[in-house]
Amino acid sequence: MNKKGIFEVSIYAPFALILFALILIVAWFLFSAPARPTTDVIKSVESSRINLLLINYLRTPVDEEKNIADFIVESFKKSNYEKLGSETRNEFEKLTRQILDPLYPETMCYNWNLQIKLMPDDKELLFIFNKGRLFTPPTADTSIDVPLIEKPSKYLRVRLYEEC
Amino acid sequence: MKSKKASFIISSEMVIWIWRFLFLIVVSIIFVFILSSYVHREIKIADLQENILITRLLYSQNCFGYEDVRIYPGIIDLEKFNEENLKKCIAHENRIKFKLTLSNEANEIKTIKDEEEIDDLIPLCEIKEKPFTCFNETKYVLIKNEKKEFNKGFLNIFGVIEK
Numbered sequence: 415m416n417k418k419g420i421f422e423v424s425i426y427a428p429f430a431l432i433l434f435a436l437i438l439i440v441a442w443f444l445f446s447a448p449a450r451p452t453t454d455v456i457k458s459v460e461s462s463r464i465n466l467l468l469i470n471y472l473r474t475p476v477d478e479e480k481n482i483a484d485f486i487v488e489s490f491k492k493s494n495y496e497k498l499g500s501e502t503r504n505e506f507e508k509l510t511r512q513i514l515d516p517l518y519p520e521t522m523c524y525n526w527n528l529q530i531k532l533m534p535d536d537k538e539l540l541f542i543f544n545k546g547r548l549f550t551p552p553t554a555d556t557s558i559d560v561p562l563i564e565k566p567s568k569y570l571r572v573r574l575y576e577e578c
Numbered sequence: 579m580k581s582k583k584a585s586f587i588i589s590s591e592m593v594i595w596i597w598r599f600l601f602l603i604v605v606s607i608i609f610v611f612i613l614s615s616y617v618h619r620e621i622k623i624a625d626l627q628e629n630i631l632i633t634r635l636l637y638s639q640n641c642f643g644y645e646d647v648r649i650y651p652g653i654i655d656l657e658k659f660n661e662e663n664l665k666k667c668i669a670h671e672n673r674i675k676f677k678l679t680l681s682n683e684a685n686e687i688k689t690i691k692d693e694e695e696i697d698d699l700i701p702l703c704e705i706k707e708k709p710f711t712c713f714n715e716t717k718y719v720l721i722k723n724e725k726k727e728f729n730k731g732f733l734n735i736f737g738v739i740e741k
Contacts, residue, residue, distance in 0.1 A: 437603055441610040462633060463717075470652045470718050475728055512683060516732060517718055 464554040468574045471513055472558060482509065483560055486530065486570060490539060491562075495532050497539060510542055518544060523553065523578040531571045533559065539570075545577075553578040624739065628713045631674065632735055634667065636717065641667035644722045653720045654680065654733065661690045668692060673740035675699070680721065682731050687721070699738050710740045 472483040480488070489502050498506065514526050525545040531538050541547070552575035560570040635641045637651045641663060644655040659680060668674055677691040677700075691697075703712035714736045721731040 434602060434606070437606045438610065441603070441606045442614070463629070466636065466652045467718055470720055473728075474720065474730055513718055513730065517716055 464556045464574060464576065467517070468556050468558055468572065471510075471574070472560070472572065474509075474513060476509065483572075485509075486572065487560060487562065490530075490532075490570065491564065495537075495539065495565075495568075503540070506540070507542055511544070515544060518576070523576050525577040527552075527573075527575050529571075529573045529575075531573070533569050533571045535568070548575060548577055550577070552576055624711050627739060628715075628737065631668070631671070631737065632715065632717070635676075635678070635735065636719070636733075638667065652717075653722055653728065654731065656680075656687075656721055656723050659688060659690065661692065664690050664692050675738045677736040679734040679736075680719075680731055681734070682721070682729060687731070696736070696738060700736070703738075710738050713737050713739075 472481065472486075474482045476482060476485045485506070489498055489506065493499065493502070497503075510528060514528070518524055518526050525543070525548060527541070527543045527548050529538060530540040555573070555575040557571050557573035560572060562568050562570065636654075637643055637649065639645045639649045642654045642658050644650045644653040644658075659678075664676060664678065668676065675691070675693050675696045677689065677696045679689045680687045699710070699712070702708060703714075714734070717733045717735065719731050719733045720728045722728055
């Protein structure tokens with residue numbers, strides 16, 4: 415670049431930058447307002463709701479001495495960790511439906527599944543649902559392991575999951 | 579007086595500058611569009627706010643949670659379930675109103691609200707454009723009564739949050 419060129423650039427460059435900034439500001443006011451905002455919905459504490467529901471469900475008293483968790487352990491101990499007899503199963507199902515059905519209206523979260531498995535054998539012992547067995551990934555999912563005093567290496571996994 | 583050569587240079591320079599301006603404007607608009615798509619991000623926290631408030635009602639010892647040496651989340655102490663405690667619990671939340679109904683399987687046990695006017699707002703929740711958001715949720719809870727017995731219960735939480 416010759417001397418004349420350097421001189422011209424030094425005169426024009428600051429003005430060009432100011433002009434660019436001015437055009438940017440004007441363009442910002444003119445074109446940024448109609449731009450559709452991206453919407454992020456935060457639902458990070460959703461999981462605590464179903465966790466608390468399952469905890470409360472398991473500690474619900476069945477009679478003066480035992481709660482549902484005790485009832486589950488006792489029932490499966492009697493059935494030698496096989497599927498429950500129809501009478502016990504009906505009683506258990508009735509108890510569960512009294513608690514869970516009112517919480518799952520037709521709108522919003524409508525389908526709940528409750529599964530009890532003997533672990534680590536991964537053997538399904540009981541399955542209760544209100545609308546149908548969920549095969550798609552659930553909206554919320556939680557489980558609690560209930561230890562077995564008689565069989566220290568094994569435990570019952572009570573899993574509650576739902577579709578919204 | 580300007581010479582013919584000078585006026586030719588000025589006019590040709592002007593034509594070049596018009597193109598430069600147009601180019602600059604187009605670049606600026608593209609730049610603003612790209613940038614604004616990142617800057618204009620709307621974060622909806624209504625669900626989060628609702629969940630945090632409900633969690634506070636159930637978990638906090640200053641609200642209704644039953645406690646002995648520790649707090650039992652999700653167990654409502656019937657002695658603590660009153661309007662005075664509700665007001666204390668949401669004391670710093672001026673934009674929020676609550677109506678809580680505690681019931682067992684058959685009957686309503688108790689209803690509390692922090693402000694009487696919340697009943698007037700219930701029918702307005704159906705309106706689309708309103709200056710507040712409503713939520714209505716039922717939670718399964720255990721109720722600890724005066725005899726220290728635990729019973730099944732449902733807590734219906736109706737809330738209004740001013741926008």
